[in-house]
Amino acid sequence: MKLKTLTVEGKTYAEVNDQGQPIYVHEDGKEVGHDAPQTVATIARLNGEAKTNRERYEKAESSLKAFEGIEDPTAAKKALQTIQNLDDKKLVDAGEVDKVKAEAIKAVEEKYAPVLAQRDELQASLHKELIGGGFARSKYIQDNIAVPVDMVQATFGQHFKIEEGKVVAYDQNGEKIYSRVRPGELANVDEALESLVGGYQHKDLILKGGKGSGGGFQGGKGGAPAGVKRSEMSVSQKADFIKEHGNDAFLKLPQ
Template identity: 50%
Template structure:
């Protein structure tokens, strides 16, 4: 980035902060104080994470070789309560092992099912809700939020309770105006749309024409296709339109 200068060669300021020009020609206000505070906070967080990891590592050494300590304790208690005479019979021992395995597997399946359900609900609320509430999608894009999510939803995930966006190479997207901070949902969505080859056919007011745009009503750039069918049909229509336009 280059420092933006006025006609007299002086640095351009906005709210007392210098303005820089990115390679694509857009302006970015640089908050030096905010950046310094962010770096200090990230360093403190990294130290805290490292210390917690060291404590956890020391605590886990006593459980090496045990995948589920709680279940292991339950199994030991169950064995301790068994009639010692029955254990003499090898057939009874195998029966006990089988019953323990069935009970554990049933509990594990239940827990996994509940975890998967909760994960789906969390994804629907945090990511699906973000698409539904996105001002960028509502104001800048000419396709409904559900289709925006169908296109760009795979770029978003939930990490440590936060919505994180990644580019096609798996790199996290960071804010341009707040260095060191992850990009907010709308900022990240804007970056992804800007990288999309068919962006001119999904953005409002781009002036695009042809099979992927409408020239009436002054709202150029609105894609046309089978938007009255199912979601799958609508997604397929957008894909066909953008592929024909490229």
């Protein structure tokens, strides 16, 4: 990005916005004011977090060396406790020891299976609420996208993940998407969507006022070709159909 300047009486000055921030122009032409104090504070905070995370990682790595080769510490502890309670006669029989160990592991797995299932269910619900809800409430989609929200999520949803309870967006290269207006901070859902849509090769098919592909379905306004199913249509075909027949007709198609 480049600093936006203006020349007055032969001298060149940086152009600033209403907040007195120098204006930078990104490669796509978007102008953003640079908040230097916020950037310095963000860098200092991120450096502190990086140091804390590194120390935490080194401590955890050191602690885990004692458990090398043990895949399930909980089951291992339970099995060891069970073996210690056996009398000497049973310990002579290796087959009996193996049986007890297997039963101990099975008991632990059965005990915690519902907990793991509940955890997976809660994680799925969290994923649905944070990501699905973000798409449903997106002002960028409401103001700029011409196709239904579920189509947008089906196309771009894989770029969003839940990390430490927050929505994190990744670009086509697998890199995290950062905010342009908040340097050093991760982009929110709207900013990430604007970036992803901007790099989407079929964006004209989904943007309001887009050019369209010109190869959509044929038929009268509001009609639907016989036998067409939503699940069998590509994203571009769905966009073409909506442009040709309208969103109501699209929703009436069999799933």
